[in-house]
Amino acid sequence: MRALLPRLVVPAFLLGQAACGDPIDRASDVRTMRVLAVQADHAFAKPGTNVLLRMLSYDGSPRAVRADGTRRPVHVLWMSACSNPPGDLYYNCYPALHASMAGVTDAGLQAEQIPKDVGGFGQELVVSIPQDAITSRPQKSEVIHPYGMVYVFYLACAGELRMNAAADPLRDSPVGCFEPTTGAPSPIDDFEFGYFPIFVYDNLDNQNPGLQQVSFQEWVTGAPCISAASCSSGETCGTEGTCIRKVPQCLEDDADKCPSYPFVPQVDPASLEHAVTANLTAQDAPLETLWVSYFATAGSFDKDLRLVHDPESGWQEGYHGRWRATVAPGTQVRLWAVLRDNRNGVAWAWQDVFVDE
C-alpha cells in the first residue's frame, strides 16, 4: 500500500529552501502598487450577515508621484461573485466571476458604478453572506463544523479599470488595469489582483488578532504638530500632522553594516485562540499560528516576516522587525506591521519615520 502522503516532500522542499540564496526582491520593500492587507471585521462570518472588508494598500511605485507633485489615483474594484467553488479553490470561481461581470461596461467601471450585488469600489466593501452559504456546500461526513466559503476578488489599479476582452475565463480576472493615455495593459507593478476568502460557520468565531500599536525605538505615538518646531528633539513634524522620529541616513555601501532600529508590534497574547476549523474539535485544535509581515516605503527590514506564535514551539520572543535607514535624506518613510493568524484574522499598525542627514 502506498503512503497516504507523498514521502519526503517536506525535506526536499526545505533543502530547496536552504539552498536558495538571497531573494530576488523583498516583499517588505513597498516599491510598487501593493495591497498590503485586507481585513474582515469578522474573520469567520455567519450566514445571512454582512461583513465589512477594509483594504490596506499603498502605491510605492516611482511613478506614483506625477510631474506636478500629486499622486496618481488608485482605483480599487471589488468583485463578489462566488460561494463554495468546487474543492474550495479560488480559481474555480473564475467562470462565475466572468458571468457576474458580463453586464459591466468600461464606462461603468470608470464611473465606479456597477450593480451592488456584483461588487463595489474603494477601500471598503460590505459583503452580504448568503443565507445558504453553508447549506449549499456539499459537506463530507467527517466534517465536525459544517462551513461555507465566499470568495471576494479585488483589483487595485494605479491606471484605468477596463473590461479585459483578452482575459481567459478560466484563469484571469475579467477586468484589467490599463494605461489611461495609451490604453495598453498597465505594467505588472502597477496593479494587484487578488482574493479574500471568507469562511462561514454557524457556530465558530475567530477574532482578528490583537495588535494595539507599534513602537519604533520604543517610541509609540507623537504629539500633534504643525511644524518641526512643535516637536521634541529627535523628532520632526510628519505629513500626517503628528511628530515622528528622525533617524540619520546610513551611508554604508553594505546595508548589513547599517544600524537597524527596532520596530515592535505590541501583540496581545490574550487574543490567541484555539484554531478550531471544520474538521477539528476544540480539544484537538492547536493554538493559532501568528505571524507579522513588515513593510516599508523606503529603507529595508532585515526580515520580511517573523513568526509570533507557533503552535508547537510557542511564543516567539524575537518577532520584532529591524529597519535600516538606507534612504536619501529628507525622506519620510512609512513602516507597517501586518499581523495575521492562520484562520484569516488580520490586524495592522504603522508609523512614519523621517530620515535626516
Added chain:
Amino acid sequence: MRTNLAASILTALALVAGTGRAEPAAVTPPVLLHNVEPEYPPEALKQKLSATVLLVLEIDATGKVTAATVKESAGNGFDEAAQQAALQLEFTPATRQGKNVPSRILYRTSFELKQSELKQQEPVAVTPSTPEPPAPKKEDPATAPKEVRPIEVSVRGEKPDRELTRRTMGRQELSLVPGTSGDALRAVQAMPSIARTNAFTGMLIVRGSSPAGTAVFVDGTPIPTAYHFGGLSSVVPTEMLEAIDFFPGNFSARYGRVNGGIVNVRLREIPRDGKYHGLAQVDLIDARVMLNGPVPLMRNWSFQVAARRSHLDAWVGSLMGDFASVRKAPVYYDWQAFAETRPTETSLLRTGMFGSDDRLALLLNDAIPQDPGMGSSLSQRTAMMRWQTTYRNTVSEQVSISATASVGLDRDVISFGAIQADSTTHPIAARGELAVKLKEGMTLRTGPDLVFSRYHADVRTVLPPDTSAPDPGPLSARPLLTMHGGGWVSTPAAYAELEWIPQSRLKLLYGGRVDHHQLTGKTDVSPRLNARYDLRKEFPRSTAKAGVGLFHEPPQLVEVYKVFGTPTLRSNRAVHYSLGVEQELTQAVDVSIEGFYKDLDNLVVRQGQADGSLGYDNLGKGRVYGAELLLRHRPMGGFFGWVAYTLSRSTRVDAPGRAEHLFEYDQTHILTVLGSYDLGLGWRLGARFRLVSGNPYTPCLGGVQNAGSGTYACRTGSLFGERLPPFHQADLRVDKTWRFDAWNLTAYLDVQNVYNRSNPEAMEYNYNYTRTRYQAGLPILPSLGLRGEF
C-alpha cells in the same frame, strides 16, 4: 617432492541459477589461461603428507577468480595453499550463447609427494551424482592438458530471458559509477529509459511514466521507498547486492500493479567458503559495516549482517545556515540480516530481515514566505522493515519452484504546521512460481502475487497539490481533511506465462495476470505477449524482439479513500508496444536499439464532482513514444562503460476536450556516457557525462494575492508549456586499492559536477511572481570514502 595434480573430466553441467536450466549446448565452460602452482605446505612436507582439496571457484565474466571456497577440506595447510594459488588463476570466461558470464566451477587440487617437485595441477571432473569423485589421474606435467574443463559449471545471473528488455548491473558496476558515491540505485539512473530527476526527489521516471508507475523490489518483495531522504542514498547498500535488474517496459506478467517499470534488487549470495568476511566503510554521508560467514554450530548455514548510519547530523546544521535550527539531527539507518543454506545442490533457502529508518526534525527560524501559516516546526519519520523468506528449488529438469514471502512494517509520520499524519502499515506479501517444462521448447510458469496490508492512519491534511491544476495558494489557508481509522487493503493477483520455442531461433512468451483490488472492488486482466527472434544465433548474435502488453496501475490510496478521493475509481491503464534489436559486437561489447510506444488511458486526474466537491476521475489520457540506444562494454579487461541515449516524448490530456500538454517529467534527450578503467597498481579511474533536456514547467504570468494569508499564488500560464535549459554535468571517480595479505583497503574520491556547471533545476520567483530567475542545482560536490574489507 612433487605435487601430483591430475585431471579427468567426466561431465560438464551447466546449471542456471534460479529456476531454469540453460541449454547445455549454449554454454561454454571457462578454460584455464594462466596456471599458478600451489606451494606445498612446509609442515605437510615435513610429515610427508599428501592430500586432495576440492574447491569451488567463483569466476567473473572477465575470467578472474573472485573467490575460492573449500568444498572438501584436507587440513594441514593444504586448503590455504590451494586457495592461495587458485585465486591467482586466470581463465577465459564461461560463455552462454556467446556472451561472457560469471561462473562457478568445482576445482580439485591434489598434493602428492613425488620426486620432491611440484607437478602442474589441473582441475578434475566428477559426476555430480557421484558422491566421491574418481581418483585423480596422475599425469606428467609436461603432458598434462593445458585446457582446463571444469567438472561443474554454474553459470550465474543469466536466467533465460523472459523479459523483453532487461538491463542488469552487477555489484562492481553499481559501486563504481561516477557521481553516485557508489550507491547502487542512483547508479541505475544512468541507464537509458530513466529520466534525470532533481536531487532529493527520490523518483524513478521510466519511459515517461509517473513516479508511482515504477515499483522497486528487494528479491521480489516490494518496498515503499528506495531511497533515504528522497534520493540521498539507497535503503539497501551496494555491498549487500548481487545485481539490479531493471525492466523499462513490456515486463513479464509476474510483475504488476504498475504501468511504468520495475527495479528488482537482487541480494548478494553469501560466500560459502567457510570463512568470515567483513567490510567497513565510511564516507561523508554515512558509515557502514558488514560481516558474513558460516553460522556457528549450524552446518551448511551461512549468514550476512550489515548496518549503516548516516552522519548527516554532523554537517546539515551548517548547511541550513540561519534558515533553520536543527532540533533533532537528521539521520538515517538501515540494516540487513540474512541467513541462508542450500538444503540440496539445487535449492536455496534464505531468511532474514532488512529495514530502514529516516528521521528529521527542524525548527525554522522564520516563517516560510510562501505559506507562513504552516508555522516553524517540521518533523518527519519514515521507517520500513521486512522479514523475508525465500526458497528456490530446481526440482528436476522439468520442474522448478520458487517462493518469497514477507511481512513487515511501514511507518510514516509527518508533522508540519497543521498538517499531521501518522500512518502504520503491516504489509504481507507473498509470491511464488511453479515452472513446468511441458515438453521440449515449451515451459509454463505460474504463481500467485499477493499483497495484503493492514493499516492504521491518523491524518489531518489538505488535498495534495495537483501539478496539472492552477496553484491553489497556501496549504495552510485551505480547510483540513481528517482521517482516523484503519483496515485491510488486499490486492491479490495471479499470473501465468507460457514460454514457447517453436524453433531454435524464436521464443514466444504469452503471459497474463489477474489483479483484484479490494479498495475499488475492481479486477484487472492484463494479457501480454513478447517475442524474441535470433537473426543470428552464433556469436556475434543478433536478436530482434517485439512486445505488446496491457498494464494496470491501481489508484493510490489517497485517491480512493472516501475522505480525500473517489472510491469508484478504476486502475490507470497502459498498453506497451516495443520493437528492437540487440547486436553483439565483440565478446565484451553489445548494442541494443529499441523503439517504444505507450498508450495511456483511464488515468486518474483531479476533477470536480457532480455534487460540487473535488475528487478524482479516470478521465486522463496520454501517450509516450521514443527510442533508446545502449552501447555497452561489459566488465572485461578492466573496463566497463556505456553510452545510453533516449529520445522520447510524453504527453497527457487531463480530460476530454482539454488540450494535450507535455508530461511534467518529459525529457526529449537523455544522454549518458560513462566508463571506468582499471589503471593497474590498484588505481581505477571513472568518468560520467550527462546531457539531458531540461524539464518542462508551467510559467507564472504574475501572482494572485490571497489577502487572508498575505501570500501569492502563481497565475499559471500554459500547462508545462516552457522548458528549462539543458542540463549537463561531468562526474569523476578515482579509486585506489591497497592489497594486503588478509585484507584490502580502498580509498575513493567521487566528484560530482567537476566543472561546476550551474544547472537550472527550477524556476524561482519573487514573492508575487512578477520576477524570476533560475534555481541552480548542486555545485561541485566532492565525496571522499574509505573502505576496508577482508
